[in-house]
Amino acid sequence: MKKLLLFAFLTTIFTITAQTDQRIYDIIDAVSAERIEKDVTKLANFGTRHTLSDTVSTTRGIGAARRWIKSEFEKTSSECNDCLNVFFQKDLVKKGANKRIVKDVEVVNVLAIQKGTKYPNRYIIMSGDIDSRVSDPTNFTDDSPGANDNASGMAGTLEAARVLSKYQFENSIIYMGLSGEEQGLFGGGGIAQYAKDQGWEIIGIFNNDMIGNIKGVDGTISNVDFRIFSEPVPPTETEEQRKARRFYGGEVDGVSRQLARYVHKNVKQYMPEMNPMMIYRLDRFGRGGHHRPFNDAGFPGIRIMEAHENYTQQHQDIRVEDGIAYGDVLEHVNFEYAAKLTAANAINLASIAWAPPAPETVKIGGIVEPAAKFQWSKVDGAKGYKIYWRDTTSPTWDHSRYVGDVSEFVLDGIVIDNYFFGVSAVGEDGFESPVVFPNGIFR
Numbered sequence: 001m002k003k004l005l006l007f008a009f010l011t012t013i014f015t016i017t018a019q020t021d022q023r024i025y026d027i028i029d030a031v032s033a034e035r036i037e038k039d040v041t042k043l044a045n046f047g048t049r050h051t052l053s054d055t056v057s058t059t060r061g062i063g064a065a066r067r068w069i070k071s072e073f074e075k076t077s078s079e080c081n082d083c084l085n086v087f088f089q090k091d092l093v094k095k096g097a098n099k100r101i102v103k104d105v106e107v108v109n110v111l112a113i114q115k116g117t118k119y120p121n122r123y124i125i126m127s128g129d130i131d132s133r134v135s136d137p138t139n140f141t142d143d144s145p146g147a148n149d150n151a152s153g154m155a156g157t158l159e160a161a162r163v164l165s166k167y168q169f170e171n172s173i174i175y176m177g178l179s180g181e182e183q184g185l186f187g188g189g190g191i192a193q194y195a196k197d198q199g200w201e202i203i204g205i206f207n208n209d210m211i212g213n214i215k216g217v218d219g220t221i222s223n224v225d226f227r228i229f230s231e232p233v234p235p236t237e238t239e240e241q242r243k244a245r246r247f248y249g250g251e252v253d254g255v256s257r258q259l260a261r262y263v264h265k266n267v268k269q270y271m272p273e274m275n276p277m278m279i280y281r282l283d284r285f286g287r288g289g290h291h292r293p294f295n296d297a298g299f300p301g302i303r304i305m306e307a308h309e310n311y312t313q314q315h316q317d318i319r320v321e322d323g324i325a326y327g328d329v330l331e332h333v334n335f336e337y338a339a340k341l342t343a344a345n346a347i348n349l350a351s352i353a354w355a356p357p358a359p360e361t362v363k364i365g366g367i368v369e370p371a372a373k374f375q376w377s378k379v380d381g382a383k384g385y386k387i388y389w390r391d392t393t394s395p396t397w398d399h400s401r402y403v404g405d406v407s408e409f410v411l412d413g414i415v416i417d418n419y420f421f422g423v424s425a426v427g428e429d430g431f432e433s434p435v436v437f438p439n440g441i442f443r
């Protein structure tokens with residue numbers, strides 16, 4: 001009897017305190033800097049991967065590069081019982097679509113889809129870019145190794161597929177190589193439209209663009225800092241939603257921001273040696289990336305990238321000028337660092353893919369009362385729900401309370417005015433959905 005009691009006690013303690021999952025540590029350990037180095041090298045050696053470059057050669061140009069990427073995904077798939085559906089998605093972009101499209105071009109993306117067992121139509125995405133460029137964005141013939149921009153993100157995506165294809169997930173994961181980024185985000189635009197046409201439910205996209213440089217143009221060197229860019233609110237919000245924000249909050253709580261917080265929290269938990277930086281903006285000042293077309297379509301999306309960029313090694317003709325070696329060449333890529341950022345992606349892909357969907361509606365109440373009140377819609381597959389809150393000036397969800405399998409709750413003694421709140425769904429294994437900021441109110 002005593003033993004039984006002790007067992008029950010220990011199980012309870014374990015259930016309450018178990019916040020980490022061994023599989024996540026295994027995923028981190030499985031990511032290989034050597035394989036990433038091999039892949040970045042391979043990609044850089046296609047000479048140029050400019051979107052308008054040669055598509056016929058087997059050794060040079062974007063055609064050879066994308067066929068190789070597809071074959072790598074297929075190799076990975078053959079090692080997991082064909083667990084990946086690998087295919088090209090393409091769109092014709094006509095000459096003159098913008099100044100950088102100087103001839104008709106087929107913009108071709110490579111997709112590898114690992115279907116979820118329980119929610120196959122829900123997708124979490126990791127992407128890298130296939131294409132590269134030098135100083136003149138229309139120069140599609142000169143050598144353009146694009147080792148960091150963006151062979152690093154592409155290699156990380158290939159590696160994440162290798163590691164995660166050893167597991168089964170409830171939600172689907174897509175590993176993507178996108179083209180036409182440097183010409184105007186055409187590949188991402190094509191896929192976002194394709195996703196809409198297919199009726200895919202996009203949980204979010206992690207756009208990896210430059211994940212290999214650790215030495216900044218300002219001299220800062222760090223192999224632990226990295227940035228998570230997210231826009232504050234979606235560009236698709238309605239005038240009504242915008243007005244509601246003035247009274248109920250939400251200026252910094254859009255769906256992409258919640259995805260960014262999710263990644264930040266998970267990395268802090270499982271990779272405490274890393275320094276993820278939440279950047280409160282869509283992208284770098286005046287610059288773009290492939291998460292944007294997804295955001296434009298109303299899908300959550302963030303950019304994950306190095307913290308310290310070096311502009312002499314991006315979009316540059318390979319040359320030496322005033323003693324400075326320009327060009328995005330292999331020797332500037334730190335493969336160990338790229339592996340860490342790949343692991344940061346992989347553990348978040350896994351955590352989200354193992355988690356139930358987030359509650360669709362979350363309502364909040366408690367105006368002029370000494371309590372904050374919540375009601376939410378339950379989701380299939382959730383073991384329970386967690387209420388999060390934070391000081392209004394905090395970037396992260398600093399407080400939380402697991403409230404079990406209920407659809408409403410009252411946080412007594414918590415005054416609604418002084419915090420922001422959200423609710424997540426928690427699965428059997430403890431994996432959580434991203435937090436949902438209240439999208440309705442009640443009295």
Ligand SMILES: [Zn+2]
Pocket residue numbers: 149182315
């Ligand atoms: Zn670029």
